[in-house]
Every structure is written in C-alpha cells, then in structure tokens.
Amino acid sequence: MIFTVIITLLVAALTHTECKVTNPNVQQDSTIRSGEEYLDSEQSYLLKWNVSLTEKRIYFEVTANTTGYIGFGISPTGGMAGADIFIAGVHPNGTEYSSDATVRVIYAMGETDDLVFHGPNKGTKSINFFLEDASFDSEGYDSFDLIAKSEMPAQDTTYWCTLHKVPAFSEKQHVVAFEPVLKGSLALAHTHHFTLFKCVVPDNINADELFGPFVESGEGHHCFENPNNFPTSYCREQAVYGWSKGGKWTIFPSNVGYPVPDKLNRNEYYSIETHFDNPRNLSGLVIESGIRAHYTKELREHDAGLLIVNHDTSPVLTIPPNSKNFIVSGHCSSACTENELPEDGVTNFNNLFHSHLAGRKMKLRHFRGNNELSWVDVDDQYDFNYQQNKPLSTYVKVERGDQLTVECTYDISKNLDDKIVVGGLSTREEMCEAVLWYWPKTELIVCGSSKNSPAISSNWSNKSCM
Structure with missing residues (x-):
C-alpha cells in the first residue's frame, strides 16, 4: 500500500547571500524552492519539499510503498542521534497516528505499525532543499x-x-x-x-x-x-x-x-x-x-566556459594523523585573473565542490583588492555521496584582478590507522577543488595552488596559474 504524509517544518532563520549579478531565470519576487528525491535505491520512498522564504517554512511530503509506519528525520550526521524525527502511519482500522516530534535526511519504513527496530528498511541521504529541482524539457532540442x-x-x-x-x-x-x-x-x-x-x-x-x-x-x-x-x-x-x-x-x-x-x-x-x-x-x-x-x-x-579552482592533487596536500577541522586552501591569484580574464570580467552561474571521503566542509571565497566579498558558495555539510552542480540563484561577477580561494575542511579523527592522508586519485586520498561554470568562455581552464618542483621539500608557489 502507498500512502502519503505531509510534514511542515518551521525554519527559524532562512537567509541568502547578497551578490552582484541577478539570475535572469529567477524572478526577483520568487520565494519558493521546490524539489523531490527518491531516498532509497528501490524508489519506494519519495520525498518532496517546498521552501517558502516568505513564510520561513519548509513543507515536506513523503510517499512510501509500505503497509507499516513511515519515519522521517533531519540529522546533522546521518544517524538517529541528535536528529529530529517524525513518525506517522495508518492503523488497520483507517485511523491515522503520528509522533509529536517535529541536512542529512534519514528515513525508515516498518513492515507493520508496531514501532520496533526497522531493520534494513532505513537509510540516509543528503539533500539541499534550496536547490530548484533539475528539470529539462527536451522538446525542440x-x-x-x-x-x-x-x-x-x-x-x-x-x-x-x-x-x-x-x-x-x-x-x-x-x-x-x-x-x-x-x-x-x-x-x-x-x-x-x-x-x-x-x-x-x-x-x-x-x-x-x-x-x-x-x-x-x-x-x-x-x-x-x-x-x-x-x-x-x-x-x-x-x-x-x-x-x-x-x-x-x-x-x-x-x-x-x-x-x-x-x-x-x-x-x-x-x-x-x-x-x-x-x-x-x-x-x-x-x-x-x-x-x-x-x-x-x-x-x-x-x-559557457569551465574553470577549476584547486589545490594541487599530490602529497603536497597532506592531512596530519587524527586531524579534525584541518583546512587546505587553493588559490586562483589576482595575477592569474588579471592576465587571463577579459576586460569586463566573467559571470559565474553554476558551481560544483569536489573532495573525497575526508571532506566535511567546502567554501569558495572571493577577494577584490584588500577586501573579502561575499562567499561565492559554501557547503558546511559536504557529503562525498552528494556532489551537485549547483545553479546560483544570484550570479557572481568575477573581475580582472580578483582572487578566488577554495577552502576545504577535512576530518580524519576517526581513522583507526593513525596515518596521514595525502592528495591523490583514490577516494581514500584527497582532493580540493571547486568547478565553476561561467560566461564568456576564456582559455583559462585550471587556476590554483601547485608546487614548482618534483621535490616536495622545495619551495613552491601557492598562488599560480596552472
């Protein structure tokens, strides 16, 4: 049996970043963000949501293919500890029930309405509720x-x-x-x-x-x-x-x-x-x-053009053993943008963050002269299994002479082998990069921090075009 539960979450403070260039595809009075996502691989558990910036509420709708209860929660880590969890269902006599409790999302389904351990019918998935659901009408293309x-x-x-x-x-x-x-x-x-x-x-x-x-x-x-x-x-x-x-x-x-x-x-x-x-x-x-x-x-x-702002993927990127909140930065310097960008600069409209299993937070910072501008993008709940090309609701103008810095925060405090983690191609090694879509297209493809010599102990420039 399939049934649906509607959940409303009151958001205490919904904010957005002020930037300079307006997205022509987003109406200025638009206050709704909506989307949907299957949370399980069998596509038995569908989560839909609407974010109202005016009401400061998120409306959730869960549809699950089960004869038992539905569990839904918001979790800081993907586990049940510290999560806000909502449970609802329909008794055999047709009456409804629900828990009193009102972002990684966690979910569960029960085979019956008895609130016992849910066994394997559970999971977690990261979702950004503020992203518009990606939809494309292919007619005419x-x-x-x-x-x-x-x-x-x-x-x-x-x-x-x-x-x-x-x-x-x-x-x-x-x-x-x-x-x-x-x-x-x-x-x-x-x-x-x-x-x-x-x-x-x-x-x-x-x-x-x-x-x-x-x-x-x-x-x-x-x-x-x-x-x-x-x-x-x-x-x-x-x-x-x-x-x-x-x-x-x-x-x-x-x-x-x-x-x-x-x-x-x-x-x-x-x-x-x-x-x-x-x-x-x-x-x-x-x-x-x-x-x-x-x-x-x-x-x-x-x-459109593509620009990768990164830190060199090599052992120069080294995370000490048992580190928590260890930060690595890669810089696209003002000298690079001064030499490579057109006179009127470029407009950034879409971003993707990329690191591996130790990545926890990512940030793309923006500097002009001696001033730091609003961050271009930030993800304080980075998830290796949820790496999205993110359309910016407000576009960002990058001018000649600006500096872009990608900042990656890592956590290997729970690793059991007491070893360092270095930059490399494996998912057990690390990367730190932001991928920017922009217009107009230029010849600049990669701009970041790299060493000048094969010897790691040598001096290297941390602000060089690559």
Whole structure:
C-alpha cells in the first residue's frame, strides 16, 4: 500500500547571500524552492519539499510503498542521534497516528505499525532543499551520446579513458544541458566521477587517423599508463564537463550554451576520463556510463566556459594523523585573473565542490583588492555521496584582478590507522577543488595552488596559474 504524509517544518532563520549579478531565470519576487528525491535505491520512498522564504517554512511530503509506519528525520550526521524525527502511519482500522516530534535526511519504513527496530528498511541521504529541482524539457532540442561500455579493472582505483567523436556539424551548435548517463546499479555503485575533455592536436596531425580507430573499436585504457598508441595525451588540458557521485543534470541558463565544436572541422574528438571505485577488487563487471548532450543550432548570447579552482592533487596536500577541522586552501591569484580574464570580467552561474571521503566542509571565497566579498558558495555539510552542480540563484561577477580561494575542511579523527592522508586519485586520498561554470568562455581552464618542483621539500608557489 502507498500512502502519503505531509510534514511542515518551521525554519527559524532562512537567509541568502547578497551578490552582484541577478539570475535572469529567477524572478526577483520568487520565494519558493521546490524539489523531490527518491531516498532509497528501490524508489519506494519519495520525498518532496517546498521552501517558502516568505513564510520561513519548509513543507515536506513523503510517499512510501509500505503497509507499516513511515519515519522521517533531519540529522546533522546521518544517524538517529541528535536528529529530529517524525513518525506517522495508518492503523488497520483507517485511523491515522503520528509522533509529536517535529541536512542529512534519514528515513525508515516498518513492515507493520508496531514501532520496533526497522531493520534494513532505513537509510540516509543528503539533500539541499534550496536547490530548484533539475528539470529539462527536451522538446525542440537534439542530442548526442558519448557513452563508454568498459570492463572495470579489478583494482581499488582506476582512471579509465575512452575516446569519442561528436557529430560532424556544418556550423557551431550550443549544448544547453548535460545529462549524466549511468546504466544500472553497477554504474551507480562504482562510478565515482567522470570528466569530459576536449582533444586538440597540432595542425600537422590528422585527428581522424589518430583518434578514429579507437572511437570505432570502443577501446579504452588506463588514463595514466597509456601506451604510445593510445593518444589521450592530447585530451588532458581542456575540461568540458564533470559529473561526481550523487550529481544530476547540468542545465544552462537561457542566455548561455557550450559551443560544439568550437572550431569547425576541428576539435570534434573528446575523451571521457572515468574514475572507477572498486575497493573490493571485484572482477568481470561491465560498466556503462557517460554523457548525453542536448543541443540547439539556435545560438545563445554567451559561450559557457569551465574553470577549476584547486589545490594541487599530490602529497603536497597532506592531512596530519587524527586531524579534525584541518583546512587546505587553493588559490586562483589576482595575477592569474588579471592576465587571463577579459576586460569586463566573467559571470559565474553554476558551481560544483569536489573532495573525497575526508571532506566535511567546502567554501569558495572571493577577494577584490584588500577586501573579502561575499562567499561565492559554501557547503558546511559536504557529503562525498552528494556532489551537485549547483545553479546560483544570484550570479557572481568575477573581475580582472580578483582572487578566488577554495577552502576545504577535512576530518580524519576517526581513522583507526593513525596515518596521514595525502592528495591523490583514490577516494581514500584527497582532493580540493571547486568547478565553476561561467560566461564568456576564456582559455583559462585550471587556476590554483601547485608546487614548482618534483621535490616536495622545495619551495613552491601557492598562488599560480596552472
């Protein structure tokens, strides 16, 4: 039986950050944020919500496929301790009951109306109630797929690269939405993230001859152990799109599109770098995942660009043993933006934070001269399993000479091995980066903190373009 419970949560203080550039897609008098999410993998427990900024209330609606009770709660950690929990149900005689109690969300379902331990019918999931639910009307748009079908290597961490070609367009198109494609439970369980890179070759190399055979065969290879005849070395500099665990669609504002191809008869080849997470070293598993790009020939006002602000992913990023609230920062310096941004600056409209299992909080700070402006973005409840491309309700203008700093807070105080955690590609190692969508597109792709020498003990610049 399916039944629905309506819950109202009074929010003591709902605030938002004042910024400079207004999102043309959000009405200024709009006070409602809404969305919905299945909380369990079987899609038996559906949570819907409306946030009213005017009333300072959040309205929840839970629909569950069960003949017993429904449990719902707001938890600071994902557990029951310290959580606000609401329980409701319908007795066999048709009368309703509920608990008196009125952000990781936790949930539970009982097989009967007896309030006993819920067994395996429970879980937790992070949700940002202030994000608009991602919805895209594909009518009137075309699409193409860049999807790889690969056997996951039987090792803890693999970065697997495949080559793809977009359709041969006779004129520039604008991609208006990227849809992640993860086919089946294996893809969802083992795909940590993937990144789409544009492949660019020198004028004296024929791209069709170089990449074509690998596109036709579907052959893939370890990204950083490639033999000379697997040419992804031409495909590592220009990131186009990224998806991380828990993420959804990336939908561009109505005045922005990503150009494909950016040069006719060139740059038609792309590489997908997929991070497979396989801590049990399982073998023989075939993973099918990738990207569906929705596009139009009706060009929009601006070309979109992607910028990664980060700290170098290497042992230079070191978290001491048993650390709690340990902060690492990566800086895109004022010198970089002064040299690389256009005269009128750029407009940031969407962000994604990315770190690994030790990440707890993330923040993107914004400086102009000697002043710190409002934070571009902040997530004080960062969850490795909930990494969303976040549309900004109010856009942020980044001017020449501004500095952007990504700040990552880590906690390894509960690790039992008393070891350091260093920067690296594995989910058991760490990263610290913010991925920004902006317009107009520039040639600046990565801007962050890195060392100048292979020797960790050498001096390095912590404010350098990369």
